[in-house]
Amino acid sequence: MTDATQTAADAKRRDSASDFDTLAPSPRELMRRRACSHWGLIIGLSIIAIFLLVAIFAGVLAPHDPYAQTLSHRLADPVWGPKGSWNHILGTDALGRDVLSRLMYGARLSLYISFTAALIAAVIGVSLGIAGGYFGGKIDSLVVYIINVKLALPVFLVALSIAAITGGTVTVMILLLGFLTWDRYAIVTRSLTQQMRDQDFIMSSLAAGSSHMRIIFRDILPNLMNHIIVIVSLDMAVIILIEAALSFLGLGIRPPTPSWGLMISEARAMMFFKPHLIMVPGIAIFILVMAINMAGDGIRDVTAPEGRG
Amino acid sequence: MANFLTRRLIIALLVALTVSIVGFSLLRLSGDLAAVLAGEDASAEDIARTAAQYGLDRHLIVQYLDWLFNALRGNLGQSLFTHEPVWEMITSRLPVTITLAFAALFFGLLIAIPLGVLAAVKANTWTDRGALFVAVMGQATPNFWFALILIYVFGVWWRQATILGVRLAEIKIFGMQLSGLPISGGATWLHYVLPVVTLATFVMPAIMRITRTGMMEVLNSDYVRTARAKGLSPGKVLFKHALRNAILPVVSLAAVQLGFLLSGSVIVESIFALNGVGYLAFESIKRIDFPVVQSILVILACSYILLTLLADIINAKLDPRVRLE
């Protein structure tokens, strides 16, 4: 042995690999880091949280009864208007109802309808999607056919018609929108399940004797969860917009229930004299939908950064 | 190609048939049509008489087949209210809606594609973020509300005697009325400006985003790197090599959006009082004019099916890898 190797061997003991920064952070840690630096996600979630708090505590927060008509106080200006007062911060509508209170209860209604309808749509769409993607063959052909029929059905027109015939109660709205917006869940989960079906872990699960149901609930569904959450958020945004439009056209939620779309509809006749009556609920819809979309995009960026756009 | 077309057309026909069944059942099972037609105070006897008068007392399947066979012979029946032939009611109003939808799609594409390309080229810069923000905003704006804002801004805020040649008084009428008389016949292209702006804003965000995503993907592709390694000018790389590939998903989306626009015209035509199919649909729905609603439903479904088929054919022309077999 030469001196050089002697030193080298000694050095090797002192100088290990640890002085290089070679440790990569875990995927979960990376996800957390991406989430914390994703402004869209943070802003979106914060706004949703505010709306959610207002919706839950509307009963406590609302300064007035949203149904109470004060005929002496009809069309009161908002606080920034010439005759505004802090009593009715956002003024009153044509029947003398407090706009802010109606807005708060409207948030409750919007979130309730959109969330439950999105859940119904998710259950329908995901079931169909997984069934088609997992079993393939005839079942898949049937699922594809059902999806095609659904896509060809003019959603808005069907919703309007049924709402017109049945009368727009909240339950009808929820069922209607749930049954009319499941296509995106089905399409996405079907193709993801197809990709997953042939992967090793499913194969080994099958080989180990797991039943189909077990594989679907234990292996496939958990892997779809991130995608489903993203679609739920995007779907909620769409549902809020459709519900507002239906109510605006007078065929959705019926008066006197405080719905944002209905508030705009009711204010339409006064829009040139009291523009804030259409602005306020419109902006509420706009902000909530934007926040939900931002959060949805954010969740997608954070959980699957390769699928951006 | 011929084979593919026949097969697709048969599937399209089946889908259209299923949609007509689904539409029929949904509309008929969600309420008693005769009761609604007879009016609120009608007695059971009145309802029965109305049902007999309109043939609503027959079995639903008989009614559907009756409707179907008439429809196949080109007879869509009569309006329950105006007693006009439904086919004529729809065809006379179709030009308005088609003009509206195509103009909106045209302007939507005209703005959305360049914006999407720009965002992709300048990915992760402020330009990109700005474009995305515009898209997010566009997606979050309720279009009926946007239409009202347009009316307000153009009609009142600017307080001009004429807006784009349309008298202020008329615009005021637009804003106030929903149940009043729509403009029929005399509509000039000026009446289309605001509705088209509203609908174009509605289709733009999705097209812009899919252009951006597609373009980003393509710009990172190996063949675009090859194009650059060939020393081609940036314009050639972008428009000849990249955009041609990125445009493929846009074609499919545009077809779907056009379908949405046809049914989205319900809102816009109602607000701007344009007497198109959307307005007809809305009026008919309100008075539960079943033959009209059912016919419009099926026509919209068929146009959606044909549009997506058309998109597939265009894509096959654009992309040699897609085989129409």
Added chain:
Amino acid sequence: MSGAHHYNPDDPPVLEVEDLSVDIKVPAGTLHAVNKVSFSVRPGETLSLVGESGCGKSITSLAIMRLLPKAARLSASKIIFDGQDLAALSEKQMARLRGNRIGMIFQDPMTSLNPVYRIGDQLEEIYLRHKGGGRREARERAEYLLEKIGIINPTQRLTQFPHQLSGGLRQRMMIAMMLMCDPKLIIADEPTTALDVTVQVQILQLLRSLQEEFRMALILITHNLGVVARMADHVAVMYAGQVVEKGSSADVFRHPTHPYTRGLLECIPHPGQSATRNKLGSIPGIVPSLVGRIDGCTFRNRCNYAFGDCATAQVGLRDVEDGHSYRCLLPPETFAAGKLEKA
């Protein structure tokens, strides 16, 4: 080992690169992807850049072409191609050279051709761009080259789309495309990695014979030492963004001096051994992260000979013999065969 020289060692180099560095901005800081790399290549000569993936060899080639991603910054004391300093050219001037006098062939022929245009269009396009002339002239040139590379019915092939061709055929088309303008230098980035083994040999032979015929310089980027042995006149072994050993391929293969090169050569399978070990990654240990400042030798954590100074000293390239240099603190005799066993 490469056979007879096809180049004249006294010719001036076509490309001379000195101290080429590429820094890439990443969220965690600055990634030193390529660190002061120097080499040169003469007409008719093949230089091979060899190393594991991520060692900076591909980035080096993209840097020469000035096709680096936006986040990357290029610096060099010189990149002289045919008397012109590439680093000083405007983007427009550079575009005039690309595909014209410097051709580049990429790894994956399946994705490197544009799927929506006919092969003929893609070949003609490069000629029309740089040589002008008519479509007919371009078409004739394309047919001539396709015959040259051994394609049986060129006229018909030119009307086909990429997806209608096999991988090997597509790579031939890429090669033909880059020859359209008769370039002086071809950079081939892993040109055979994505292909079947039998096709690999054909493509390499083709490159070799075309290079001889047109007296092109070739920079061959690969991780496969078999390819290097078959093709290269000179070799530059890269590790973690640096050249750790370079010289004529005869010298490097006969007297590998840097511990990394020696490790690589030991990984080459011998007859009868499984071929799956014919990969550079078989040396144990991890390549260090190239983000931020790196002191000392970058190979020390995988090196059997590492000692204290390796972590701190400036390790420069030094000569083993004339034209053969390596980057290590230990003298070449340390590694002479049989003189010592690995620790």
